[in-house]
Amino acid sequence: MxxxxxxxxxxxxxxxxxxxxxxxxxxxxxxxxxxxxxxxxxxxxxxxxxxxxxxxxxxxxxxxxxxxxxxxxxxxxxxxxxxxxxxxxxxxxxxxxxxxxxxxARRFGARSLAALGPAARRRADGAWEDAEGMAVEEFDRxxxxxxxxxxxxxxxxxxxxxxxxxxxxxxxxxxxxxxxxxxxxxxxxx
Amino acid sequence: MxxxxxxxxxxxxxxxxxxxxxxxxxxxxxxxxxxxxxxxxxxxxxxxxxxxxxxxxxxxxxxxxxxxxxxxxxxxxxxxxxxxxxxxxxxxxxxxxxxxxxxxARRFGARSLAALGPAARRRADGAWEDAEGMAVEEFDRxxxxxxxxxxxxxxxxxxxxxxxxxxxxxxxxxxxxxxxxxxxxxxxxx
CATH class of the missing domain: 3.40.50.450 (Rossmann fold)
Structure with a gap:
C-alpha cells in the first residue's frame, strides 16, 4: 500500500x-x-x-x-x-x-489571537475579530x-x-x- | 448548474x-x-x-x-x-x-519575504530561506x-x-x- x-x-x-x-x-x-x-x-x-x-x-x-x-x-x-x-x-x-x-500543542484560536496581538478586538457578542472585522475561528481545534x-x-x-x-x-x-x-x-x- | x-x-x-x-x-x-x-x-x-x-x-x-x-x-x-x-x-x-x-497583486515570494523581514537570509545558491531553514517558494505565482x-x-x-x-x-x-x-x-x- x-x-x-x-x-x-x-x-x-x-x-x-x-x-x-x-x-x-x-x-x-x-x-x-x-x-x-x-x-x-x-x-x-x-x-x-x-x-x-x-x-x-x-x-x-x-x-x-x-x-x-x-x-x-x-x-x-x-x-x-x-x-x-x-x-x-x-x-x-x-x-x-x-x-x-x-x-x-497550542490551539488555533489562541495562536490566531497571539498573531493578531493588539489588533484583536471583541464583537458585541463577545467573539474575537481582527482589524478587518473577520472573526477568529474558535472551535477548540x-x-x-x-x-x-x-x-x-x-x-x-x-x-x-x-x-x-x-x-x-x-x-x-x-x-x-x-x-x-x-x-x-x-x-x-x- | x-x-x-x-x-x-x-x-x-x-x-x-x-x-x-x-x-x-x-x-x-x-x-x-x-x-x-x-x-x-x-x-x-x-x-x-x-x-x-x-x-x-x-x-x-x-x-x-x-x-x-x-x-x-x-x-x-x-x-x-x-x-x-x-x-x-x-x-x-x-x-x-x-x-x-x-x-x-504582489506575488507570493515578495509577500513571504516581506512577512519574514530581517529573519530572511540567503542560502549559498542565492535562494532565500527563513530562520528555520525553510526555502521561500519563488515561481512568480x-x-x-x-x-x-x-x-x-x-x-x-x-x-x-x-x-x-x-x-x-x-x-x-x-x-x-x-x-x-x-x-x-x-x-x-x-
Whole structure:
C-alpha cells in the first residue's frame, strides 16, 4: 500500500535525509512512502512551466496512493502550509483515509489571537475579530475546522506532539504514530 | 448548474449581505451560487460536534456542485485561508473546474519575504530561506504552486484585481470575472 507524505519539509535544505527517514518508517510498517519530490507516475507535459509540472506531478502522486499523512504544523503564521492543505483536501475528496499531525500543542484560536496581538478586538457578542472585522475561528481545534473534519470523517487520525522549536521540522514522533495507525487502517503488515 | 463559493468571507459580521451579492451575480450568469452557510443537501449527524457538522456540510455542498470559485486573497499572512484551500483541492480532485481570485497583486515570494523581514537570509545558491531553514517558494505565482496549478489544470482561471485594503473582503470585480468564465466553461446561459 502506498502512502503520500505531504508537508512543508520539501522547503528544507536537508529534505532528502528527512524523506529517507520517513520512507524508512513507512517501510517498517509495511507501507511504501511516496514523497512529493519522487519521480511522478507519468512524466508531466514538458511544455508546461516548472510550477505546473510540479503541481501536476504531485496530484498524480496523490491519485496513485492509498492514503495520505500531512504535516500540519503551523507554517509562517497560525495555520498549516497551504500546499499541504490543498493536498489533504484533494485526497479526502478521493475518499481515501487521511492522517495529520502537528508539533504545536497550542490551539488555533489562541495562536490566531497571539498573531493578531493588539489588533484583536471583541464583537458585541463577545467573539474575537481582527482589524478587518473577520472573526477568529474558535472551535477548540488545531487549525481551521475543515482540516480535522476531513481527517476524522475519513477514518484517519490527527496526532499532536509538542516539539521544541529547534526540532519542529525534523521530529518524527507524531509522524510515526500516524504511520502505525495508517498501517492498521489499511491492513498493511510489515 | 451549481457553483460553490469558497472564501474566508464566512468570518465577516455582514456575511449574509455578501453571500446575497455573490448569489445574485451567479444568478445573472445562469448559475446557482452555493454558499458554505447554506443548509446542506442532507442533515449532518446530530451527534457530531459543531465543527464536524460544519466541515461535513461543506464537503457535501462541494460534492453537490459543478464548479468552485475560491477567494484566495491572503488571509492573516502571506497565503490564502487554509479552509478555502482545502475546499479548492477537494473540488479539483473531483475533476470539476475550479476558479480562484485574489485582491493582492504582489506575488507570493515578495509577500513571504516581506512577512519574514530581517529573519530572511540567503542560502549559498542565492535562494532565500527563513530562520528555520525553510526555502521561500519563488515561481512568480500568487501563492503556493499547488493552488494555481490545480486551477489551470482543471480548465479554470485565476483572476487578479488589486483592491484597496478597506475593500479587500467586499470587492466583487474579480469574482464577477470568475463567474462569467465559469458560466462559459459550464455552458450555462442566463
Amino acid at each position: 502506498r502512502i503520500y507524505l505531504a508537508g512543508p519539509e520539501v522547503f528544507l535544505a536537508d529534505v532528502e535525509a528527512l524523506a529517507a527517514a520517513k520512507r524508512g518508517l513507512c517501510a517498517a510498517h509495511g507501507l511504501t512512502g511516496v514523497f512529493p519530490l519522487d519521480p511522478p507516475p507519468q512524466a508531466p507535459d514538458a511544455a508546461w512551466p516548472d510550477w505546473l509540472r510540479i503541481s501536476q506531478a504531485n496530484e498524480a502522486h496523490i491519485r496513485s496512493c492509498d492514503a495520505l499523512i500531512a504535516n500540519l504544523t503551523p507554517f509562517r503564521g497560525p495555520s498549516a502550509d497551504v500546499g499541504t492543505v490543498y493536498e489533504l483536501g484533494f485526497m479526502r475528496a478521493l475518499g481515501r483515509p487521511v492522517f495529520g499531525y502537528t508539533h504545536v 488545531h487549525d481551521n475546522l475543515m482540516l480535522e473534519g476531513g481527517i476524522v470523517a475519513s477514518g484517519g487520525r490527527f496526532e499532536v506532539e509538542a516539539v521544541p522549536p529547534d526540532r519542529r521540522w525534523h521530529d518524527l514522533t507524531a509522524f510515526t504514530r500516524c504511520v502505525a495507525e495508517a498501517a492498521r487502517v489499511l491492513g498493511a503488515s510489515a | 451549481r457553483i460553490y463559493l469558497a472564501g474566508p468571507e464566512v468570518f465577516l459580521a455582514d456575511v449574509e449581505a455578501l453571500a446575497a451579492a455573490k448569489r445574485g451575480l451567479c444568478a445573472a450568469h445562469g448559475l446557482t451560487g452555493v454558499f458554505p452557510l447554506d443548509p446542506p443537501p442532507q442533515a449532518p449527524d446530530a451527534a457530531w460536534p459543531d465543527w464536524l457538522r460544519i466541515s461535513q456540510a461543506n464537503e457535501a455542498h462541494i460534492r453537490s456542485c459543478d464548479a468552485l470559485i475560491a477567494n484566495l486573497t491572503p488571509f492573516r499572512g502571506p497565503s490564502a485561508d487554509v479552509g478555502t484551500v482545502y475546499e479548492l483541492g477537494f473540488m479539483r480532485a473531483l475533476g470539476r473546474p475550479v476558479f480562484g481570485y485574489t485582491h493582492v 500568487h501563492d503556493n504552486l499547488m493552488l494555481e496549478g490545480g486551477i489551470v489544470a482543471s480548465g479554470g482561471r485565476f483572476e487578479v484585481e488589486a483592491v484597496p485594503p478597506d475593500r479587500r473582503w467586499h470587492d466583487l470585480t474579480a469574482f464577477t470575472r470568475c463567474v462569467a468564465e465559469a458560466a462559459r466553461v459550464l455552458g450555462a446561459s442566463a
